[in-house]
Amino acid sequence: xxxxxxxxxxxxxxxxxxxxxxxxxxxxxxxxxxxxxxxxxxxxxxxxxxxxxxxxxxxxxxxxxxxxxxxxxxxxxxxxxxxxxxxxxxxxxxxxxxxxxxxxxxxxxxxxxxxxxxxxxxxxxxxxxxxxxxxxxxxxxxxxxxxxxxxxxxxxxxxxxxxxxxxxxxxxxxxxxxxxxxxxxxxxxxxxxxxxxxxxxxxxxxxxxxxxxxxxxxxxxxxxxxxxxxxxxxxxxxxxxxxxxxxxxxxxxxxxxxxxxxxxxxxxxxxxxxxxxxxxxxxxxxxxxxx
Amino acid sequence: xxxxxxxxxxxxxxxxxxxxxxxxxxxxxxxxxxxxxxxxxxxxxxxxxxxxxxxxxxxxxxxxxxxxxxxxxxxxxxxxxxxxxxxxxxxxxxxxxxxxxxxxxxxxxxxxxxxxxxxxxxxxxxxxxxxxxxxxxxxxxxxxxxxxxxxxxxxxxxxxxxxxxxxxxxxxxxxxxxxxxxxxxxxxxxxxxxxxxxxxxxxxxxxxxxxxxxxxxxxxxxxxxxxxxxxxxxxxxxxxxxxxxxxxxxxxxxxxxxxxxxxxxxxxxxxxxxxxxxxxxxxxxxxxxxxxxxxxxxxxxxxxxxxxxxxxxxxxxxxxxxxxxxxxxxxxxxxxxxxxxxxxxxxxxxxxxxxxxxxxxxxxxxxxxxxxxxxxxxxxxxxxxxxxxxxxxxxxxxxxxxx
Numbered sequence: 001x002x003x004x005x006x007x008x009x010x011x012x013x014x015x016x017x018x019x020x021x022x023x024x025x026x027x028x029x030x031x032x033x034x035x036x037x038x039x040x041x042x043x044x045x046x047x048x049x050x051x052x053x054x055x056x057x058x059x060x061x062x063x064x065x066x067x068x069x070x071x072x073x074x075x076x077x078x079x080x081x082x083x084x085x086x087x088x089x090x091x092x093x094x095x096x097x098x099x100x101x102x103x104x105x106x107x108x109x110x111x112x113x114x115x116x117x118x119x120x121x122x123x124x125x126x127x128x129x130x131x132x133x134x135x136x137x138x139x140x141x142x143x144x145x146x147x148x149x150x151x152x153x154x155x156x157x158x159x160x161x162x163x164x165x166x167x168x169x170x171x172x173x174x175x176x177x178x179x180x181x182x183x184x185x186x187x188x189x190x191x192x193x194x195x196x197x198x199x200x201x202x203x204x205x206x207x208x209x210x211x212x213x214x215x216x217x218x219x220x221x222x223x224x225x226x227x228x229x230x231x232x233x234x235x236x237x238x239x240x241x242x243x244x245x246x247x248x249x250x251x252x253x254x255x256x257x258x259x260x261x262x263x264x265x266x267x268x269x270x271x272x273x274x275x276x277x278x279x280x281x282x283x284x285x286x287x288x289x290x291x
Numbered sequence: 292x293x294x295x296x297x298x299x300x301x302x303x304x305x306x307x308x309x310x311x312x313x314x315x316x317x318x319x320x321x322x323x324x325x326x327x328x329x330x331x332x333x334x335x336x337x338x339x340x341x342x343x344x345x346x347x348x349x350x351x352x353x354x355x356x357x358x359x360x361x362x363x364x365x366x367x368x369x370x371x372x373x374x375x376x377x378x379x380x381x382x383x384x385x386x387x388x389x390x391x392x393x394x395x396x397x398x399x400x401x402x403x404x405x406x407x408x409x410x411x412x413x414x415x416x417x418x419x420x421x422x423x424x425x426x427x428x429x430x431x432x433x434x435x436x437x438x439x440x441x442x443x444x445x446x447x448x449x450x451x452x453x454x455x456x457x458x459x460x461x462x463x464x465x466x467x468x469x470x471x472x473x474x475x476x477x478x479x480x481x482x483x484x485x486x487x488x489x490x491x492x493x494x495x496x497x498x499x500x501x502x503x504x505x506x507x508x509x510x511x512x513x514x515x516x517x518x519x520x521x522x523x524x525x526x527x528x529x530x531x532x533x534x535x536x537x538x539x540x541x542x543x544x545x546x547x548x549x550x551x552x553x554x555x556x557x558x559x560x561x562x563x564x565x566x567x568x569x570x571x572x573x574x575x576x577x578x579x580x581x582x583x584x585x586x587x588x589x590x591x592x593x594x595x596x597x598x599x600x601x602x603x604x605x606x607x608x609x610x611x612x613x614x615x616x617x618x619x620x621x622x623x624x625x626x627x628x629x630x631x632x633x634x635x636x637x638x639x640x641x642x643x644x645x646x647x648x649x650x651x652x653x654x655x656x657x658x659x660x661x662x663x664x665x666x667x668x669x670x671x672x673x674x675x676x677x678x679x680x681x682x683x684x685x686x687x688x689x690x691x692x693x694x
Contacts, residue, residue, distance in 0.1 A: 127524065127525060128526070149529050152676050
């Protein structure tokens with residue numbers, strides 16, 4: 001019957017409409033806006049410029065600096081978060097008397113709002129009053145205080161460190177869950193066979209965790225790549241372009257310059273990069289769903 | 292007279308005969324921002340509503356966020372046809388608002404308002420639009436001056452500087468160990484510091500005015516204060532308002548530039564160890580300091596323009612304006628209010644008054660807002676860090692204004 005053919009679509013329609021309204025429309029609107037010279041304080045003149053905004057960004061020094069900084073930002077932040085999270089998960093998987101408390105406490109950085117973390121680290125790095133300078137001066141590592149956030153060679157690394165502290169619990173918790181899912185019989189069998197700790201890590205733990213880790217890395221990369229809140233609070237992108245990343249630059253062009261057309265073009269470029277990662281993630285999840 | 296009574300009396304005094312023409316139950320939406328979110332204009336609203344029973348004021352506090360948050364919301368509200376009837380605005384954004392055709396000319400209403408004569412002619416002149424009309428009603432103002440630490444200057448045997456050369460000598464003499472001579476603001480809002488020395492030294496915003504030999508020399512001299520003479524703290528490229536004030540209060544800087552809005556906080560921390568003088572002047576005796584304005588405007592799409600003007604004119608009237616400035620720590624725009632000013636120690640009021648002759652606002656053009664928020668801080672920071680030459684910074688500013 002015809003009615004039966006359309007029944008599934010009728011059931012799906014509300015969800016599809018909601019998705020169209022909150023996802024497809026903004027995406028289409030951003031794409032359309034990126035083809036116009038849309039300046040918010042010139043609402044009466046929004047000329048169509050085709051790919052003019054995209055051509056402009058190719059010649060924009062700040063775009064290329066922001067793009068490079070984005071790669072550094074994502075590579076360092078996600079890489080260090082993973083390394084720290086993996087180590088923390090291995091420790092938390094061992095038996096010690098305050099393990100339950102440690103597992104609960106490790107969540108705190110992840111649970112704190114990004115703005116609070118940004119402000120907290122801004123004061124830790126403060127030139128005059130900062131905890132970091134005080135500590136390094138006391139133990140004799142430094143001869144004088146360092147303006148961590150005001151130097152081009154340290155600002156990005158300082159912000160990355162703040163984000164590493166915030167994000168490593170995500171890896172720790174996810175990997176810990178993966179570790180606990182590995183049957184203890186496998187560990188015991190490997191131990192009986194005389195495998196060392198390193199060999200157990202390579203031949204038992206890693207195969208059991210590979211899927212979890214790849215999914216966590218993909219998700220975290222996407223989140224870090226489009227996050228700007230911690231940078232905005234700590235440096236606003238400065239000094240100069242030292243901590244400009246692509247999402248931050250798009251935000252600043254849109255909300256400081258009011259250039260919504262150019263800001264949209266920057267956002268579209270960022271989206272294309274993230275789409276590549278998202279495609280890998282979706283293909284992985286689809287493969288697992290149909291396995 | 293109790294505060295509520297005199298506010299009500301002031302409100303009644305400006306309720307001219309035209310009050311009968313106002314809508315019977317008009318609701319006026321007014322956007323405002325105070326640095327201290329705990330301050331509330333509720334008493335002023337209540338006094339006004341008692342004197343104007345046909346008008347309800349819906350006062351909406353909008354986050355300032357260095358200006359970004361406030362204006363992004365305002366522009367978005369204007370584009371979405373959901374703007375307030377009136378709101379607080381600054382001169383730097385007038386041209387953008389005019390380009391949006393968002394402002395209502397106030398000339399006719401101002402001409403029939405008795406309180407207009409209580410506002411100095413010089414303020415009216417500063418607030419006029421390029422087309423000669425009046426869209427802004429002055430509400431408060433400040434003029435930037437030079438704070439100096441009396442104790443540190445005495446130790447160094449220096450007098451407060453009047454010229455650029457004296458400034459450099461004083462900054463170098465007070466730079467010792469952890470103390471730096473000048474607390475420079477390299478983050479957002481720091482163009483005021485730069486303007487004192489570069490605009491005061493011969494640069495201007497006319498075509499070619501940023502790349503003239505005098506302008507380039509003035510900017511090189513300013514950048515050298517940090518890079519060669521080391522009189523700025525190393526944190527200067529990112530320092531904002533909080534850092535320059537805290538460093539000065541803690542004795543880590545001997546001078547900085549700000550306005551009377553921070554005077555009470557400074558005195559509370561330092562007492563007589565802080566004083567102020569007008570900013571130093573350039574070799575030709577000319578100078579420049581920033582005129583910091585705040586006005587109210589009625590938006591063109593408002594359906595309650597008469598009622599909105601009645602409210603904003605009340606806020607710029609005598610006692611009500613003094614009361615308003617208690618929330619912001621700035622100066623009254625009324626001559627009657629200024630005559631009995633007690634909100635700040637006299638030496639800071641004097642420094643402000645002495646600075647007025649060289650005070651000016653940035654150009655009233657659409658490029659200014661982005662200059663303040665992005666172009667100046669980014670290029671200044673890069674120049675201070677040695678990533679670009681000072682001349683490149685000036686060329687970037689020239690491009691921002693003239694392509």
